[in-house]
Amino acid sequence: MNALTSVVSMADEVPYRSPIAAAWPCTHDGEFAVGGMALSQVVDAVGGTPCYLYDRAYMAERVTRLRRALSQTVELYYAIKANPMPAVVAHVARLLNGLDVASAGEMRVALDAGVAAEKISFAGPGKSEEELLQAYASNVLVNVESRRELHLLAKMSERSGRAARIALRVNLPFELKASGMKMTGGARQFGIDAEDVPRSIAETAALGLKLEGFHLFTGSQSLHAEAVIEAQRKSYECAREWAELTCEPIKSINLGGGLGIPYGDADARISEEEVVTHLNCLAEETRRDFDGVSLVLELGRYLVGEAGLYVSRVIDRKVSRGKTFLVVDGGMHQHLAASGNFGQVLRKNYPVAINGKLFGNEVSSVVGPLCTPLDLLASNAKLGRAEQGDLVVIFQSGAYGRSASPSGFLGHPAVREALV
Numbered sequence: 320m321n322a323l324t325s326v327v328s329m330a331d332e333v334p335y336r337s338p339i340a341a342a343w344p345c346t347h348d349g350e351f352a353v354g355g356m357a358l359s360q361v362v363d364a365v366g367g368t369p370c371y372l373y374d375r376a377y378m379a380e381r382v383t384r385l386r387r388a389l390s391q392t393v394e395l396y397y398a399i400k401a402n403p404m405p406a407v408v409a410h411v412a413r414l415l416n417g418l419d420v421a422s423a424g425e426m427r428v429a430l431d432a433g434v435a436a437e438k439i440s441f442a443g444p445g446k447s448e449e450e451l452l453q454a455y456a457s458n459v460l461v462n463v464e465s466r467r468e469l470h471l472l473a474k475m476s477e478r479s480g481r482a483a484r485i486a487l488r489v490n491l492p493f494e495l496k497a498s499g500m501k502m503t504g505g506a507r508q509f510g511i512d513a514e515d516v517p518r519s520i521a522e523t524a525a526l527g528l529k530l531e532g533f534h535l536f537t538g539s540q541s542l543h544a545e546a547v548i549e550a551q552r553k554s555y556e557c558a559r560e561w562a563e564l565t566c567e568p569i570k571s572i573n574l575g576g577g578l579g580i581p582y583g584d585a586d587a588r589i590s591e592e593e594v595v596t597h598l599n600c601l602a603e604e605t606r607r608d609f610d611g612v613s614l615v616l617e618l619g620r621y622l623v624g625e626a627g628l629y630v631s632r633v634i635d636r637k638v639s640r641g642k643t644f645l646v647v648d649g650g651m652h653q654h655l656a657a658s659g660n661f662g663q664v665l666r667k668n669y670p671v672a673i674n675g676k677l678f679g680n681e682v683s684s685v686v687g688p689l690c691t692p693l694d695l696l697a698s699n700a701k702l703g704r705a706e707q708g709d710l711v712v713i714f715q716s717g718a719y720g721r722s723a724s725p726s727g728f729l730g731h732p733a734v735r736e737a738l739v
């Protein structure tokens with residue numbers, strides 16, 4: 320054997336471990352740790368698998384770091400849709416400026432968390448009259464997305480003699496490049512088309528509504544700082560032009576969010592530093608251009624996604640025609656996103672590892688108990704060798720997990736959740 324082949328074969332034998340899993344803290348016994356305790360102990364404490372476990376300190380660290388780095392002119396909101404567990408919402412709400420909700424149900428969670436109505440905003444393309452009335456009654460800021468909403472809120476305002484607080488959500492004439500989900504540009508169900516904004520501003524004034532600003536959410540899950548920066552810059556410029564048309568000075572410009580997290584081992588992280596630096600420049604510009612206007616950043620997964628694990632237990636280990644399947648007690652009914660069925664164009668494995676057997680080269684597929692081939696949590700993943708009873712851990716599971724999954728499908732028990 321020459322020197323080169325010996326290096327290659329040694330490298331082949333190095334057991335694989337997902338870099339994302341490798342960054343997660345472990346106990347001295349080589350188990351993953353959650354809230355400073357061994358994972359298996361936490362699982363027992365919450366009553367077993369399957370379960371979502373959210374690390375309280377990890378979440379706090381992420382939110383606090385970002386909040387500290389940003390100018391006070393930038394308000395940081397949490398979009399509850401990412402993870403509406405009341406304990407999570409209350410935990411992060413204490414550390415940031417406000418909450419964004421997408422339904423009356425989420426609005427109740429936000430208000431129950433003790434957040435002032437003035438610090439809650441409500442977006443969504445199909446708000447029912449009842450939802451609008453609840454938002455109006457609570458004095459929550461409504462991101463208005465159509466003329467219908469404008470007129471309903473005007474009727475409510477007239478009846479009670481208090482103007483509804485609104486922002487205009489706008490379908491901008493450009494998109495968030497290089498993102499997992501684009502929500503502006505072209506024809507969209509979200510917001511009012513940019514070309515109709517001057518007319519909507521005039522209508523808002525005629526209807527006696529309190530126009531506080533603009534909601535400009537361009538998209539989600541971008542790992543490219545330059546794309547996010549470009550969208551924020553263009554959004555700001557649009558808002559600055561429209562602000563000249565309002566009767567009363569505006570109070571806020573919501574620049575959306577868009578910051579993504581790595582879901583695959585090969586995904587690069589977005590440069591938080593570049594985004595923050597640019598936002599702080601925009602904040603300075605805002606202070607020069609306006610009096611007392613805040614920029615709002617509305618983030619979901621970036622704040623909570625990496626702090627969550629989804630844990631299931633191997634109930635069977637099967638080999639079919641040479642291929643190993645780890646059949647676990649959790650699945651797509653509880654973690655649709657990990658199965659690749661939550662809007663992903665190409666299915667990619669989430670980072671996954673076997674607790675206590677953190678390195679490995681055995682190729683296995685992790686499947687759930689549902690009677691459908693869609694119930695696939697990891698396909699041909701390199702894992703430590705797992706046996707019946709072992710815990711399978713799926714990382715990056717703190718956002719769009721339980722609440723974004725079809726839990727009623729096939730009648731399995733509900734998943735447990737804990738903030739540890």
Ligand SMILES: Cc1ncc(COP(=O)(O)O)c(C=O)c1O
Pocket residue numbers: 398400401419442536538539540576577578617618619620621718
């Ligand atoms: C209006 C709005 N705000 C915030 C978010 C949160 O996005 P993310 O979790 O990617 O930060 C979304 C996601 O779809 C959204 O539609």
